[in-house]
Amino acid sequence: MTQTGKAKPSITLWQYRMGEIRRYRQLYAMIAPYFLAFSAFTVIPVLVSIFYSFTQFNVLQPAKFVGMDNYIRLFLDDPVFLTAIRNTLIMAVIIGPVGYIMSFLMAWLLNELPPKLRTLLTVIFYAPSISGNAYVVFRQLFSGDAYGFVNAQLLSMGLIAKPILWLADQKYMMLIVILVSLWMSLGVGFLSFIAGLQGVDRSQYEAAEVDGIKNRWQELWYITLPNMGPQLMFGAVMSVTNALAVADVTVALTGFPSPSYATHTIINHLNDYGIIRMEMGYASAIAVLLFIAMISINRFVQKALRKVGT
Amino acid sequence: MAKAEKEKLTRNQRKIARIRRKAERAQRKGRPRTRFGKALTKGRSNRTVRGSIALLINLFLFALLMVFPVVFLVSNAFKPINELFIFPPKLFVINPTLDNFTDLFDLLSNSLVPFTRYLFNTLLIVLLGSIGHILLSSMAAFPLAKFRFPGAKTLSNIVTLSLMFTAAVTAVPNYIIMSRLGLVDTYWAIILPAFSMSLGLFLMKNFMEQVPDALVDAAQIDGATYFTMLWRIVMPAVKPAWITLFIVSFQTLWGNTAGNFIYTESMKPLPAMLSQIAGSGVARAGVVAATSLIMFIVPVVVFTVSQSNVLETMSTSGIKE
Numbered sequence: 293m294t295q296t297g298k299a300k301p302s303i304t305l306w307q308y309r310m311g312e313i314r315r316y317r318q319l320y321a322m323i324a325p326y327f328l329a330f331s332a333f334t335v336i337p338v339l340v341s342i343f344y345s346f347t348q349f350n351v352l353q354p355a356k357f358v359g360m361d362n363y364i365r366l367f368l369d370d371p372v373f374l375t376a377i378r379n380t381l382i383m384a385v386i387i388g389p390v391g392y393i394m395s396f397l398m399a400w401l402l403n404e405l406p407p408k409l410r411t412l413l414t415v416i417f418y419a420p421s422i423s424g425n426a427y428v429v430f431r432q433l434f435s436g437d438a439y440g441f442v443n444a445q446l447l448s449m450g451l452i453a454k455p456i457l458w459l460a461d462q463k464y465m466m467l468i469v470i471l472v473s474l475w476m477s478l479g480v481g482f483l484s485f486i487a488g489l490q491g492v493d494r495s496q497y498e499a500a501e502v503d504g505i506k507n508r509w510q511e512l513w514y515i516t517l518p519n520m521g522p523q524l525m526f527g528a529v530m531s532v533t534n535a536l537a538v539a540d541v542t543v544a545l546t547g548f549p550s551p552s553y554a555t556h557t558i559i560n561h562l563n564d565y566g567i568i569r570m571e572m573g574y575a576s577a578i579a580v581l582l583f584i585a586m587i588s589i590n591r592f593v594q595k596a597l598r599k600v601g602t
Numbered sequence: 603m604a605k606a607e608k609e610k611l612t613r614n615q616r617k618i619a620r621i622r623r624k625a626e627r628a629q630r631k632g633r634p635r636t637r638f639g640k641a642l643t644k645g646r647s648n649r650t651v652r653g654s655i656a657l658l659i660n661l662f663l664f665a666l667l668m669v670f671p672v673v674f675l676v677s678n679a680f681k682p683i684n685e686l687f688i689f690p691p692k693l694f695v696i697n698p699t700l701d702n703f704t705d706l707f708d709l710l711s712n713s714l715v716p717f718t719r720y721l722f723n724t725l726l727i728v729l730l731g732s733i734g735h736i737l738l739s740s741m742a743a744f745p746l747a748k749f750r751f752p753g754a755k756t757l758s759n760i761v762t763l764s765l766m767f768t769a770a771v772t773a774v775p776n777y778i779i780m781s782r783l784g785l786v787d788t789y790w791a792i793i794l795p796a797f798s799m800s801l802g803l804f805l806m807k808n809f810m811e812q813v814p815d816a817l818v819d820a821a822q823i824d825g826a827t828y829f830t831m832l833w834r835i836v837m838p839a840v841k842p843a844w845i846t847l848f849i850v851s852f853q854t855l856w857g858n859t860a861g862n863f864i865y866t867e868s869m870k871p872l873p874a875m876l877s878q879i880a881g882s883g884v885a886r887a888g889v890v891a892a893t894s895l896i897m898f899i900v901p902v903v904v905f906t907v908s909q910s911n912v913l914e915t916m917s918t919s920g921i922k923e
Contacts, residue, residue, distance in 0.1 A: 312752050318828045319745035326742035327757065329798035334764055337772035337779060344775070351778070401661040404654070411909060413661070416669050419902045424857035424873065426898040428890075429675040432691075441674065444690035475671065480801070480916075487916035508649055522920020529765050529921065537768040559770045566774035567862060575774045583771045590766040594921075 338583060344576035351570055362577035373578070375553045376561040379466070380536060383557065384589075386470050388535035391477030395527060398478065399485035400512065414486060421479035428544050430472050434458035462554040465546050469555050472541050477534065481527030488523035492516060528597055532590050536582070539563065558582050672898075679703075679895035686887050702892035709879065709889060715868045717875075724871040727789055727858065731796035732851040736844045739802045740810075744832045746803075747810035748818050758807065762921060764800040777862055791863035792871075796855055802847045808918040809843035810836060842911035849908055853901050873897065 303311070313320070345362055349355035366373050398417055402410050420426065433441045436457040443455040458464045496515050505511050517524070539559035542548075546555045549564070558578065566575030673693065678686065680698040710717035745751065746758050769776075776795065777786075785791045813836055821831045837844070859874040876893045879886060905912070 309752055316745075316749065316751040319749055319751055322828060322832070323742040323745050323757070326738040326798060326803065329738060329794060330761070330764075330800070330803075332779065333776060333795040333798055334772060334800065335760070337775035340775035340778065341772070351781075398661070398664065401657055404657075411906075413665055414909060414913075415902065415906050416665055416672070418905065419672065419898075420668065422853045422901045422905060423898045424901065425877070426672075426675060426894060428894060429671050429678070432678070433671060433674060439687060439689060439691055441691045441693070448690050475668065478668075480919075483912060483916045484919040487913045488920065490913070491917045508653065520920075522922050525921040526919050533766055533768055537770055539770060559768075562770065562774070566777075572774055572778070579771045579774060583767050586767040586771070587763070 341576040341579045341583070344573050345580045347573045347576075348571075349573040349576075351572060355573065358573070362574050363581075365574070366577060366581070372553055372556065373558075373561055376556045376558045379554070379556055380538070380558045382466065383470055383473065383538050384532075384535040387473045387477060387538065388531050391474055391535065392481070392527060392531040394474065395478050395482040395531070396485050396524075399482055399489055400516070402486060403489040410486075414483075417478045418482060420476045421482075423476075425540070425544060427472050427476065427541055430468065430545060431459070434468055434545075436460055459546050460551050462552055465550065465554045469538065469542050469545060472545065473535075473538050476541075477531070479530060479534065481530035484523045484526050484530075485520070488520045489516065492519045524597055525594060528593050529590055532593055533586060536586055536589070558585075675891070675894055675898060678891040681888070681891070683888050686891070702888035705886075706879075706889045706892045709886075710875075713875070715870075715875075719868055720870065720872045720875045723789070723869055724856065724873070727792050727860075727871055728852055728855045730789070731793045731855045732848050734793065734797040735799060735802050735851040736847045738797050739799075739806045739847055740837060740840070740844065741832065743803055743806035743810050744836055745828070747807045748813075748815070748836075761800045761803050761807075765804060769795075773862075780863060786863055787865050787869070789864075789869065792855070792858055792860050796851055799851065799854065802850050805846055805850070805915055805919055806840070806843050808920070809840050809915050812918055813839050842914040845908050845911040846915035849905060849912055852904060856901055857897070 344355060346357060346359060347355035348358050348361075402413055402417075405413065435441070435443065436455060436459060438444060438447060438455045440455065440458070442458065443452070446452045447455065456464065458468055492515070496519070497511065500511060500515050505514060537559060538557050542550055542555040542557055542560060548560065550556055550560075559582070562575055562578040562582065565571045565578065670693075677693065677695040679702055680695045680700070682697055682699045682701055685692065685696060707717070746754050780786050780791045785794070817835050817839070818831055821835050826834070857873055858871060859877055860871050861874070864870055864874075876897060879889055879893055
């Protein structure tokens with residue numbers, strides 16, 4: 293090979309990349325089926341939503357470009373949407389943190405129990421989150437007439453004079469929906485905590501005992517939490533996502549639309565326009581906003597969590 | 603002589619030990635004394651029995667609160683109709699009966715589309731969806747977990763990102779895409795999206811990362827293809843993970859009513875027909891209670907059977923930075 297004036301790299305970056313890709317082509321073939329499905333049902337829908345959010349589209353006629361109109365209408369001309377934002381935020385602010393802390397504390401307490409008892413309680417705590425629509429049982433518990441379990445108990449104890457309309461009175465609807473959502477909040481994140489706690493090295497606790505860790509709360513803060521970083525992060529993602537996604541529970545318990553929209557959530561609003569009214573453009577705008585909210589709140593929570601226990 | 607000395611020695615030792623114990627006891631009041639107390643504090647000196655008991659009481663109170671609706675649900679299913687409308691309503695059933703279940707099966711055997719057809723639809727969706735999900739996820743997880751190739755990191759990050767929003771966000775465009783693909787009113791409209799659930803890939807990838815590299819390297823030196831490595835070496839080592847993926851997809855698909863996607867009655871899954879029954883009002887309260895119990899109990903039993911595998915998988919579920 294003859295040397296010309298300038299020293300040239302033997303291959304360009306581009307050639308190197310292509311070489312790598314060729315070298316790993318079997319691997320690309322292996323991941324292809326999954327990512328094909330993933331693109332079709334997750335990535336493309338998100339992109340399609342963004343596109344349609346700038347249009348007026350009812351599936352039957354071709355989409356008409358309307359610029360920011362949908363977004364402007366959402367914030368300036370749709371008081372129900374503003375109610376939905378408010379409701380969703382109230383629910384999320386309570387269900388997210390409370391559900392998260394509850395999941396962790398319960399996992400932490402379970403960790404002290406003998407294995408059989410631990411398994412039993414794990415199943416009891418986790419069951420509501422996988423129970424499909426078992427939450428309809430709360431319709432009977434909080435039924436508005438005297439035959440509702442809660443009303444009957446309160447009546448017979450003389451605490452109330454006449455039955456309370458738990459699921460139709462604006463004062464209580466939100467509370468009930470939050471309670472039921474909390475009942476279902478010990479989900480995958482909770483399992484992750486249990487598994488993570490079992491994985492913490494025992495010898496660290498023994499060493500800490502010698503080093504003067506005084507009680508179990510110090511132990512929790514100085515040893516357990518720093519060891520659980522990745523699980524805490526995963527649990528947070530699950531909690532945030534679930535807290536913002538309350539929808540089926542409100543429909544099952546308080547109806548759709550709920551009286552005076554007292555428990556109307558963003559996803560309820562999205563389904564209203566996307567499935568019932570077939571205003572796909574408008575629904576897409578709601579979906580895009582929800583998407584942005586979910587991702588950014590998750591990012592924010594992750595940043596905050598990084599500071600805990602480090 | 604030697605024996606007596608030895609006895610004396612041990613007696614002395616015992617004495618010393620007793621005094622020492624007494625001193626220790628005085629030193630840390632409230633610390634465990636009995637074997638039971640030791641068990642409660644795991645023999646750790648920095649824990650008190652009282653604290654352990656207080657925490658346990660909290661735990662069991664919480665458990666009662668959690669289990670209460672479930673007890674109500676279960677006992678409702680066995681209540682005869684007059685007990686369902688008794689005042690005041692009772693938590694526990696007085697005269698348990700299977701009437702609600704026999705009523706349910708009568709109702710189902712008289713329906714236009716036989717019960718077994720709905721059951722078949724659900725089983726088909728659950729089985730195909732789960733198998734596809736496990737296959738596709740493990741095929742994608744293995745390269746992402748064990749090899750560094752261009753794009754691997756980005757793809758992993760996208761999957762983690764997609765854990766952060768729910769399916770509700772993509773429901774509307776999904777319908778449009780399904781109809782473009784001509785999949786509306788087919789089983790595939792439910793099955794195909796289940797293939798690419800991101801939680802499954804995420805868990806599988808994390809679990810595969812802890813399979814020793816040496817195993818994979820050895821196979822590579824032996825000239826095995828990537829596929830052989832996956833099937834012969836990695837898949838047997840990650841059994842807990844694919845059981846977990848089955849649970850995840852089972853839970854999602856079992857309760858799926860296929861509401862917007864399947865119109866033909868004979869192709870609807872079980873939950874769709876059960877929610878039709880549930881919608882039929884007060885007259886069928888008993889039947890509704892029975893269906894609720896059935897829908898509830900199946901995923902719980904499936905989880906209980908496999909919980910040790912699920913927890914093993916979850917130990918690697920963390921999001922690393």
